[in-house]
Amino acid sequence: MRKHLLLLFFALTCSSLAALAQQPAKKPNIVIIVSDDHAFQAISAYGGNLMQTPNIDRIAKEGATFHKGYVTNSICGPSRAVILTGKYSHKNGFKDNENSSFDGSQNTFIKELGKGGYQTAWIGKWHLETEPQGFDYYKILPGQGRYFNPDFINMDGSRERFEGYVTNITEDVAEEWLESRDKSKPFALVIGHKATHRTWMPDTADLGMFDDVTFPLPDNFYDNYANREAAQVQDMTVDKTMIMGYDLKMFPDYDSIKDSNFTRMNAAQKAKYKAYYKPIYDDLKARNLQGKELAEWKYQRYLRDYLATAASLDRSIGRTLDYLDKNGLADNTIVIYVSDQGFYMGEHGWFDKRFMYEESFRTPMVMRWPGVVKPGTQSEHFVMNLDIAPTMLDAAGVAVPKDMQGESFLPLLTDKKAKGREAMYYHYYENGEHAVSPHFGIKTARYKLIRFYKRVEGWELYDLQKDPQEMHNLYGKKGYEKITAKLRKQLDGLIEKYEDEEAKELLAQEKGA
Template sequence: MNKNKAMFLLIVFMLLCNISMYAQSRPNIVIIISDDHAYQAIGAYGSKLAKTPNIDRIAREGVIFKKGYVTNSICGPSRAVILTGKYSNKNGFKDNENSKFDGSQDEFVKQLQTAGYQTAWIGKWHLETTPQGFNYYKILPGQGQYYNPDFINMDGNTQRVEGYVSNVIEDEAEKYLDSRDKSKPFCLVIGHKATHRTWVPDTCDMGMYDKVTFPLPHDFYDNYDNRKAAKVQDMTISKTMQMGYDLKMLSDSRKGEEAVNRMNLDQRAKFDAYYRPIEADLKAKGLSGNALTEWKYQRYMRDYLSTAASLDRNIGRTLDYLDKNGLSKNTMVIYISDQGFYLGEHGWFDKRWIYEESFRTPMVMRYPGVIKPGTVSNEFVLNLDIAPTVLDAAGVAIPKDIQGESFLPLVRGTKTKGRDAIYYHYYENGEHAVSPHFGIKTKRYKLIRFYTRVECWELYDLQKDPNEMDNIFGKKGYEKVTKDLKTQLKRLIDKYEDEDAAKIFSVNLRPVAL
């Protein structure tokens, strides 16, 4: 071998080594998205009753965002925002009733693919179209099922997998991680079904909260005075929550069997052994009125948190997998719910509102070597920010049309100023009779414009009224606050190019004297 050839081979070898080292220096990315998991049901967010040791672990080993929010509090639109880094008016998926996600548009996973990442989505998808931008996917059709769920494979065929959905999704995620190309960085999105209605726990978790009596939220019997939109909603535990469908009292409604018809004999036997004595006891008590409503609340909370137990346990399995396979130190892990959820506040379940329990979402992130363990962030961050944050971490240029902002500068320990205000727009005018609305939240105030079903403004002083019980729009003494907030709101409407909101904003509504 002559000298020149040897030198050429050495240079090629060094380039290959550098490429390999660069690939491994870029972080792997795991994004875990749950469904309807309330921040107030997580230990790290202050719950004294909910057991979430693995979500708490991510917060302890990284950062907890105390002011994480969504742009549109409903399942499909939230996922579209996460994928695109754009508000619903820009990505086109505004609601679950009339929207269909355009998978041909840019997504952060497509940018990662171009940069050499392997990308995968496993579990709940809920965007009604075939995933694009993924090297691999295995998704639940629609909402998916808790027991023995079906999955849509990449060949378009549907496969039923025996087991409980949270366990099965984690099994499939680990199978993917085992089979991936180990020479390339990866981005894996794990989409959990839990804790979406109808809150059916794994058989091993049934009854785990039965000895707990949950205190009623102080506004459980809210009468919605001076809040027009809240008055016409249909999402109360007392009137809307169904005995069969939601609470598994199956003799009350044949509809309740939808959740259990898929069970095998062993699963059904355990289900019946747990729920039938509860139903017999309920019938013996003959409850009505507030006593029945409060029974329903206790039953709801026990089922909901028991369903969340498997979610948290399988998040722990993800963390354990990364540990056992030497991936933890170079893997960013983000946990987020697709939005918040009501656990009896204002007497409600579900989401949709710009009110705090729905608007605010749990978000924790671990990024070894970048984020100091035990970091607490009180800056406003949005699900809109996940796409640019991931691209930032991967060293990929953030496209100019992405509307979110990387929150890495906020958590690296540098003195970076966050947002002064955040913008929200909910579009759906259907289930639960929640009126469409948009609005703005600042550090002290929240201004809301409802439309279509209810036409009105609402204003809350969150410092004096953190539970949003007293609508002070039009109240004497708040004229300047209202004017300033409207100016800020219009500025954000223009910034995010929300033409629908701009048209509605321009319609003058007279404030009602309080």
């Protein structure tokens, strides 16, 4: 009898284990945190010495740091459209911030996750002109949003104003949604932060946190843009473009500021800003700085405000990680932090983005997935914001639509033999603000070839090994004919692969001229 019971117990145990083995693996939750204009140079995980970012660094230490993460089009709205669709701007239709609005009827990775049983939400900065589609929930900032006492658009179209600082409020709303969601379903949440977008308005608690720091001037702050015509005609220098009032909060009368960023502040917020900025303004007027002294003063003020704004962003990311920890979600949640593009921290004398030069083309991106991505992974593979959509679908076990142009980078993190891209394609379209000429191009491990058009017509070639700051345009120089021809052929191949008809036609016209 006892023997029969033991045999029965063994059979039932094996049957139970077999049934468990046949059950599908639990789908991972997904949290994607998208900031605005956050430079990799300002993140300590990337070796930046401007400030410490302990919470972004934590994601990197517990997961992977992408040292060669790039965007397809370095500007805010288009970048978000690429992240959502996994398609280049010419395919998803959102090419620039001036003339585009997002066609929400098109497919996105969020819609595919929804079909796969996920509960989905986007909270915070959206910046795609039309209302979100395919989400179970959203609460978004109108346009660029405001740093203080921001309005949010609800799903019924109504607007709701919150008292406080936008970075903190965005995190509050995100956590409220996480609390109220259907906990029987896996979730995919995108948290869109306004920080660190111009005009870099720090939380009142962070005012002055970098005042004791004198930041080193970039080696090429006084770039003369020799042999780089597109760089010569731009309008994005710290020296000439940055506005004393709008950007640097230098006003002659702090009791009657008309700037809408200030008029929406409450009395306490205004008082703290006045108490901080007025003595700085008074000191500036007394010193009567001119020329290079004034330009370098503006650079120091820019970095102090920008980095203080970034501090609130990093702190908010820490709150997101803490929430996942406290609610037992961390082990089964993918967390990605990414900026919508890079940003200039005074390199070439600039702020802003747009150019295919490294500081704006390259974007910070770190990812954590416990049990799948080995802690401390340092990835040197080329990855793009284009790849986030197919990667999340791959991770969720959801089929990737054939028309998505990105590639899952999970194999690059889990298989040492996996090979990524040999080259990346870029196309920037906007021909307005900051006077940056539209351009497209290719980057390989060593070289970068760029074709500017419309505002400026011409080519640029850089040897990134010898000239990482991209100061010396080699296009047309003797001795570079073979590498130029090879890059042109590679560029043609990528234009064909991604079906960029506008670029294809422009090059065809050039050959026929």
